[in-house]
Amino acid sequence: MAHSGIDVLTMGSNFWRLLGGLWITIRIALVASIIGILLGSLLGILRTLPNRPLRVVLRLYLEFFRIVPTVVLLFLFYYILPKQFNLNLPANQVATLVFALWVAAEMSDIVRGALQSVSTHQREAGQAIGLNYWQLQRYVLIPQAWPLCLPATVNLLTRVVKTTSLLMLISVMDVINIGQQIIEANNKTDPNGVFWIYGIIFLFYFLINYPLSRWAKHLTQHQLEATHL
Amino acid sequence: MSTPLLTVSHLEKSYQKTHILHDISFDLDAGEVLTLLGPSGSGKSTLLRCLNGLEAFQAGTLTFAGEVITQKAKQWQQLRQQIGMVFQSYDLFPNRTVLENILLGPLKVQKRSRETVLPEVEKLLQQVGMRDYRDAYPRQLSGGQKQRIAIVRALALKPRLMLFDEVTASLDPEMVRDVLTIIRQLADTHQMTMLVVTHEMDFAQQISDQVLFLADGRIQEQTPGPQFFKRPQTSRAQNFLASMDF
Amino acid sequence: MSWAIIQQSLPLFAKGFVLTLKLATLGIIGAIIVGLICSLIYYFKLPILTPIVTIYTEVARNTPLLIQLFFLYYAFPILGWRLTASQCGIIGLIFLGGSYMAAGFTGGFDGITKSQIEAGQAIGFTRWQLARYVILPQGLALSVPALAANVIFLIKETSIFTVIAIPELTNTALDLIGMYYHTNEYLFVLVIAYAIILIPLSLILTYLERRVRYGTFGH
Numbered sequence: 001m002a003h004s005g006i007d008v009l010t011m012g013s014n015f016w017r018l019l020g021g022l023w024i025t026i027r028i029a030l031v032a033s034i035i036g037i038l039l040g041s042l043l044g045i046l047r048t049l050p051n052r053p054l055r056v057v058l059r060l061y062l063e064f065f066r067i068v069p070t071v072v073l074l075f076l077f078y079y080i081l082p083k084q085f086n087l088n089l090p091a092n093q094v095a096t097l098v099f100a101l102w103v104a105a106e107m108s109d110i111v112r113g114a115l116q117s118v119s120t121h122q123r124e125a126g127q128a129i130g131l132n133y134w135q136l137q138r139y140v141l142i143p144q145a146w147p148l149c150l151p152a153t154v155n156l157l158t159r160v161v162k163t164t165s166l167l168m169l170i171s172v173m174d175v176i177n178i179g180q181q182i183i184e185a186n187n188k189t190d191p192n193g194v195f196w197i198y199g200i201i202f203l204f205y206f207l208i209n210y211p212l213s214r215w216a217k218h219l220t221q222h223q224l225e226a227t228h229l
Numbered sequence: 230m231s232t233p234l235l236t237v238s239h240l241e242k243s244y245q246k247t248h249i250l251h252d253i254s255f256d257l258d259a260g261e262v263l264t265l266l267g268p269s270g271s272g273k274s275t276l277l278r279c280l281n282g283l284e285a286f287q288a289g290t291l292t293f294a295g296e297v298i299t300q301k302a303k304q305w306q307q308l309r310q311q312i313g314m315v316f317q318s319y320d321l322f323p324n325r326t327v328l329e330n331i332l333l334g335p336l337k338v339q340k341r342s343r344e345t346v347l348p349e350v351e352k353l354l355q356q357v358g359m360r361d362y363r364d365a366y367p368r369q370l371s372g373g374q375k376q377r378i379a380i381v382r383a384l385a386l387k388p389r390l391m392l393f394d395e396v397t398a399s400l401d402p403e404m405v406r407d408v409l410t411i412i413r414q415l416a417d418t419h420q421m422t423m424l425v426v427t428h429e430m431d432f433a434q435q436i437s438d439q440v441l442f443l444a445d446g447r448i449q450e451q452t453p454g455p456q457f458f459k460r461p462q463t464s465r466a467q468n469f470l471a472s473m474d475f
Numbered sequence: 476m477s478w479a480i481i482q483q484s485l486p487l488f489a490k491g492f493v494l495t496l497k498l499a500t501l502g503i504i505g506a507i508i509v510g511l512i513c514s515l516i517y518y519f520k521l522p523i524l525t526p527i528v529t530i531y532t533e534v535a536r537n538t539p540l541l542i543q544l545f546f547l548y549y550a551f552p553i554l555g556w557r558l559t560a561s562q563c564g565i566i567g568l569i570f571l572g573g574s575y576m577a578a579g580f581t582g583g584f585d586g587i588t589k590s591q592i593e594a595g596q597a598i599g600f601t602r603w604q605l606a607r608y609v610i611l612p613q614g615l616a617l618s619v620p621a622l623a624a625n626v627i628f629l630i631k632e633t634s635i636f637t638v639i640a641i642p643e644l645t646n647t648a649l650d651l652i653g654m655y656y657h658t659n660e661y662l663f664v665l666v667i668a669y670a671i672i673l674i675p676l677s678l679i680l681t682y683l684e685r686r687v688r689y690g691t692f693g694h
């Protein structure tokens with residue numbers, strides 16, 4: 001093959017442009033995860049309260065984000081925010097918002113599950129020494145629930161990273177969108193470039209996600225061993 | 230004099246670095262009941278599991294019915310049809326009825342015909358008082374009933390040796406007697422060769438031809454049953470019996 | 476929101492609905508088959524095949540479906556492999572879903588208690604009989620909850636097929652929006668369409684989980 005197309009990667013600033021796109025992808029994933037985890041933890045705690053209407057509302061919030069595919073969520077916010085709420089956000093902020101709300105929904109369920117699995121015994125022991133509601137959370141429940149949440153949270157992070165591939169759909173200048181621009185610009189001279197560009201993007205995603213999923217697996221195994229003792 | 234049914238000589242067993250069984254040697258004649266007594270953690274279960282191929286051992290030889298056991302998977306699979314084992318936790322297959330649990334071995338492993346096996350199994354079920362439960366699922370049975378079925382499941386293969394590992398340890402007191410009676414009948418009327426691990430000292434005294442006393446993974450003494458319970462040879466065994474209120 | 480606009484769009488949505496169901500069904504069936512085979516290879520540690528399965532599941536699980544589809548649709552033709560968009564969609568879903576299903580089955584097999592396996596060995600089962608009478612029935616029953624979650628997940632993933640212009644539900648809605656700009660109406664129908672598929676399905680799957688667990692383990 002005289003022209004394998006690999007030079008598309010090395011030509012000009014192409015590789016640096018791809019890395020720039022990757023950085024935008026990572027930044028959105030990171031910001032959305034941080035906001036989502038914080039908000040989701042709060043919602044998760046609220047879902048353990050004895051307040052029934054609140055629980056129902058938060059449950060509906062979770063189910064909505066579980067049922068509607070993320071692609072659809074992106075378009076919902078992308079189209080509806082400016083139209084109904086007159087809120088004209090740039091695409092990458094819309095995406096950050098959607099991902100954060102989605103992460104918060106999933107996180108709320110992880111946190112609720114973990115809090116409820118901390119035994120009632122512990123809860124009562126805390127109440128018996130006179131802790132109030134937030135003290136009980138702060139000193140007894142959260143420290144015990146936190147390690148239980150960790151594997152599922154890391155797993156959620158890998159899902160967030162994979163979901164960032166959808167950013168291009170609402171024309172965020174992410175790594176995939178930039179990759180497509182490079183492919184189009186070089187299509188005449190380098191028809192095989194498509195293979196290398198998608199190949200390198202594939203690799204980028206794998207390199208970010210593989211360590212995360214290994215970590216999640218490690219944490220899960222650790223937990224299994226701990227609970228079997 | 231005939232050769233023993235089972236000969237264990239110089240058996241050594243360790244898990245990674247920890248040595249569990251040291252230089253275990255004994256004979257078991259056909260028709261004999263040997264009980265294995267000893268404090269918790271002394272290695273009784275481990276020894277039984279070695280005799281059924283559930284654990285590999287590092288040194289020593291097992292001879293069963295004149296045949297040296299080479300620890301090959303294929304050979305164990307054959308031998309297990311002649312060496313039945315019953316566990317503390319019964320472990321019936323939850324998705325199969327009582328009858329199916331019992332028939333799997335004779336029909337699938339031994340490839341015998343249903344017509345010949347069924348009458349035998351019904352007789353066994355009758356003997357353990359479980360005839361009316363043949364179509365029940367394990368979840369519908371009490372612990373004692375499950376354990377009786379587990380015993381029948383092992384016996385249905387017509388084994389020449391039975392291994393019992395604390396089969397009454399997780400049963401309610403009322404259930405214990407039923408199960409022990411079944412094991413005693415097996416010894417008395419069927420002359421079944423058995424190796425029994427138990428914490429029920431009265432039962433052990435009634436049933437034992439020989440007692441093997443194990444502590445720290447070593448055989449401390451091997452003594453005929455009646456004598457062991459009257460006058461054990463070692464002070465460790467004396468202390469052990471005293472601790473069991475015996 | 477206008478009912479007339481919604482009504483006019485329904486025939487197109489119905490087509491997308493059917494296509495979504497069809498592609499998802501084919502993809503999920505394929506994924507279950509691939510996943511089961513991989514998990515059995517993994518469970519029995521078959522030589523040569525085990526490392527291949529491990530590499531496949533790690534690659535498939537750790538990369539987005541969207542890039543997998545782009546590869547199939549845009550990059551594979553360069554190797555002389557030309558597939559229709561729908562074929563790419565189904566293959567992509569099987570590739571991704573197979574790894575998820577494999578993990579689900581593996582979790583089920585790992586959940587079988589050691590004592591059940593020993594009980595089978597103790598009555599003289601061969602390796603194959605042990606698989607047939609203990610490992611498969613119990614492992615499959617234990618993996619049902621994970622498989623059910625994967626089914627829901629994979630149905631939602633079909634929405635990504637829009638990137639290679641397969642006219643499933645999401646693509647239908649986006650096309651309509653592009654042509655007629657009735658954003659609210661079309662997005663509303665789209666969300667309802669997914670709800671119609673997923674809400675009853677997840678109720679059925681929950682019921683099924685309970686039935687299988689009771690039928691197998693009695694609690």
Ligand SMILES: Nc1ncnc2c1ncn2[C@@H]1O[C@H](COP(=O)(O)OP(=O)(O)OP(=O)(O)O)[C@@H](O)[C@H]1O
Pocket residue numbers: 244247249267268269270271272273274275276
């Ligand atoms: N899988 C294993 N790995 C490492 N050590 C083990 C394992 N199984 C058992 N042991 C160790 O081997 C020793 C003997 O255990 P075993 O279960 O045979 O004792 P036992 O005499 O049956 O006790 P018990 O009366 O409590 O049932 C114990 O110290 C135990 O910790």
Ligand SMILES: [Mg+2]
Pocket residue numbers: 273274275395
């Ligand atoms: Mg024991």
